[in-house]
Amino acid sequence: MDNTDSNSVDDASAAALGFYYQSQFALLTLMSQPDNDAGVAIERLDDVELKANGQQLLFQLKHSVQDNPPPVTLASVALWKTIKVWTDALPLVSLADTTFHLVSVGKVPDKSPLSALCDAQADREALLRAMVEEAQRVVDERAGATDGKARHAARAPGCEAFLALDPSVRLSLLRRIRIQQESVTIDQIPDRVAKWLHLLPKQQRLQAAERLLAWWDQQVVYTLCGKRERIIQRSELEQCISSIIAQLEEERLVADFDVMPHPEDYKADGMLYRQIELVDGKPSDVTRAVREQWRAKEQRAKWITDNPQMRSKIATYDAKLTEHWSDRHVRMTEDCEGLDPAQVQAQGLDLLRWTHDFAPNQVEPIAPSWQGHYYVRGTYQVLAIDLQVGWHADYRKLLKE
Known part of the structure; x- marks a missing residue:
């Protein structure tokens, strides 16, 4: 040359x-x-x-x-x-x-x-x-x-x-x-x-x-x-x-359900409602949780259908969300020692509302280009249905009972 x-x-x-x-x-x-x-x-x-x-x-x-x-x-x-x-x-x-x-x-x-x-x-x-x-x-x-x-x-x-x-x-x-x-x-x-x-x-x-x-x-x-x-x-x-x-397809994830309403007759898994009931959540908390859970569930299903390799990325991101939740839940549980039941519920409601109001901005998105906040909010509800996360300090014990 x-x-x-x-x-x-x-x-x-x-x-x-x-x-x-x-x-x-x-x-x-x-x-x-x-x-x-x-x-x-x-x-x-x-x-x-x-x-x-x-x-x-x-x-x-x-x-x-x-x-x-x-x-x-x-x-x-x-x-x-x-x-x-x-x-x-x-x-x-x-x-x-x-x-x-x-x-x-x-x-x-x-x-x-x-x-x-x-x-x-x-x-x-x-x-x-x-x-x-x-x-x-x-x-x-x-x-x-x-x-x-x-x-x-x-x-x-x-x-x-x-x-x-x-x-x-x-x-x-x-x-x-x-x-x-x-x-x-x-x-x-x-x-x-x-x-x-x-x-x-x-x-x-x-x-x-x-x-x-x-x-x-x-x-x-x-x-x-x-x-x-x-x-x-x-x-x-x-x-x-x-x-x-x-x-590149993974990095170019599209928010397909960003403003899409769920079907009028849609009912989430009963565990979602029970988790929110444990912390005395209000109807607005339930409405928001059901809407975002439906959007996240549909988004996950679409990604996997379009690209089966997304299963691994979704599972990895679930683990990241769980870790962020765990850090707060452990500290909340420690702070709840000695509090009366109503105060424990209030602490748990704050944790639930954190997933709606702050988590989408505090946890890095699933991909650099991702803009849909509903995915973090809704995935926390998906994880709550599977008891991977919860809002009450003793949610596992209470739900088991």
């Missing part, structure tokens, strides 16, 4: 950007593959190696952060370095089953012989003659230098390797080469990844792309340090995308 503008940034930054571009380009390439068995590897036979439909695709990436990236010409160092990499790889691949891709953010000039490599069907004969002529010129000028200066040092290895190939192999190689010009740049890749996530609403795609890129970066590091297989499969990518979609 060459970064062709290392004069504009320091070499370390250029190398880092270059490698990061490899990683992100590999992700984008794998996402675009329809074959479920496709897989990519980084820094193995080439910058990026793709296997799909029984074919092997090798990618040499030439990234640049310049406003006007250098063009790809017969005199480009990037071209001849790429040729050297591919000639070295020939003994390791089946030429008939391999295509070689030079990916450049720069452009091939319109009248350049290299234009033939931008069209898979174009004839390569004229290009072959031009490349042999250029390679021979480089080798001759290097050999004929009399001033002691090493000319064409960067291009010479590629030129020599190309000339060393059998003439028929040169043409066969050129027929398997493609140039992808004006390729996406590193700063554009997150947006391109987001566009592939069309199953998500537009406003969530970039957020999902950022999470996907973070996961991908970790997988790439693991491939390079031997913590996992070198090839990352498309099936792994799809599984990660599904997981991210599920996470």
